[in-house]
Amino acid sequence: SDLISICVPVYNAEKTIESALQSVINQSYRYLEIIVVDNASTDGTLGIMQGFKDSRMTIYRNDTNIGAEKNWNRCLDLASGEYIAIFHADDIYLPSMVEKQVHAFQRNPSIAAVFTQATRINERGEVIGRTKLPAKLRGKAVYHLPEVFIQILEKGNFLYCPSCMVRGKLYKELAPFDFDRFGTSADLDMWLRILERYPVAILEEEL
Numbered sequence: 780s781d782l783i784s785i786c787v788p789v790y791n792a793e794k795t796i797e798s799a800l801q802s803v804i805n806q807s808y809r810y811l812e813i814i815v816v817d818n819a820s821t822d823g824t825l826g827i828m829q830g831f832k833d834s835r836m837t838i839y840r841n842d843t844n845i846g847a848e849k850n851w852n853r854c855l856d857l858a859s860g861e862y863i864a865i866f867h868a869d870d871i872y873l874p875s876m877v878e879k880q881v882h883a884f885q886r887n888p889s890i891a892a893v894f895t896q897a898t899r900i901n902e903r904g905e906v907i908g909r910t911k912l913p914a915k916l917r918g919k920a921v922y923h924l925p926e927v928f929i930q931i932l933e934k935g936n937f938l939y940c941p942s943c944m945v946r947g948k949l950y951k952e953l954a955p956f957d958f959d960r961f962g963t964s965a966d967l968d969m970w971l972r973i974l975e976r977y978p979v980a981i982l983e984e985e986l
Contacts, residue, residue, distance in 0.1 A: 781884075783811050783877055784860030784947065788850040789828070790818040792868035794902065797827050802871040804833050808878040811835050814857050819844040824868075848958035848965065855954045864944040871900070876986040880944045883980040887921050891949050891977035892970070895942040895986040912937060912983055922981055924974040931967070940966040942986065945973065 785803050789796055803813055813836040817825055828838055839857060841850065854865060862884065866872070880893040899908035913930045916922065931937070943966075953972050956965040973979065 780808075780810050781861035781881065782859070783808065783881065783944070784858035784863040785811055785813050785877070786851075786854035786858050786863060786865045787813065787815045787868055788818065788847065788854050788865065789815060789820065789824060789868040790844065790847065790850070791820045791822045791824060793820075793823040793827060795869040796824050798904075799866070799868050799870060800828065800831055800836070802873075803866060804831070804836070805874050806872065806877045807875050808881055811877070812837070812858070812860060814854060815839065816850055816854050816857065817841065818847070818850045848956060852955040855950055858947060858950075860947050862944050863947045863950050865941070867941040870941045871904075873986045876942075877944075879982060879984065879986060883982060884944075884946075887978075887980055889978055890921055890980050891973050892943055892945040892979040893982065894938050894970075894979065895982040896984060897939045897942055898985045909985060910937060910939060912981060916981070917983060920980065921978045922974075923978045924971070927974055927979075928971065936964075936967050938967065938970045938981070943970070949973065949976070 815828055815836060815838045817838060817840045819841050851865060883893045897910045898906050901907050913934045916930055953969060957968055958965045961968045
């Protein structure tokens with residue numbers, strides 16, 4: 780089976796990092812490398828992470844804070860999986876998420892990335908909202924650039940960054956994320972550049 784890289788860029792996330800990492804370790808798909816890159820945290824984050832005993836997890840530490848953007852790109856450099864996901868230190872994967880994404884790649888060899896829907900939670904873990912795929916896009920196995928782009932123009936970005944898993948080779952080829960030009964929309968720029976080349980899958984489940 781394919782090695783999946785789950786990359787976790789982290790900075791001062793002591794309140795959330797434990798449940799975030801636990802959700803990755805608890806994945807039903809077991810063949811993972813978990814690459815954590817600590818961006819010189821000044822709180823208790825590192826100690827919490829070092830408390831995890833899982834041979835699949837490696838913690839890297841930047842001597843100085845290199846900024847969130849460069850840390851994302853460092854994560855991609857360190858990853859060696861067939862598929863790579865960048866995971867946020869304050870998010871939670873449901874246990875079957877990676878497995879369902881891998882199945883989507885197996886079903887549709889043409890796709891380059893898999894997104895999912897999400898539930899929005901507050902810091903206490905209470906549900907405060909849900910994401911929805913635009914009605915015009917529902918019920919398809921595979922999505923191409925024109926239809927996705929038009930819906931993003933109409934509805935805003937519904938491609939949720941921490942839900943995205945990408946073919947590793949392509950991710951590295953398209954890196955880095957271009958934060959200089961696009962700021963917080965640098966992830967959307969990346970998804971559109973992927974879609975220029977290949978179709979993607981968008982799972983309708985909140986994972």
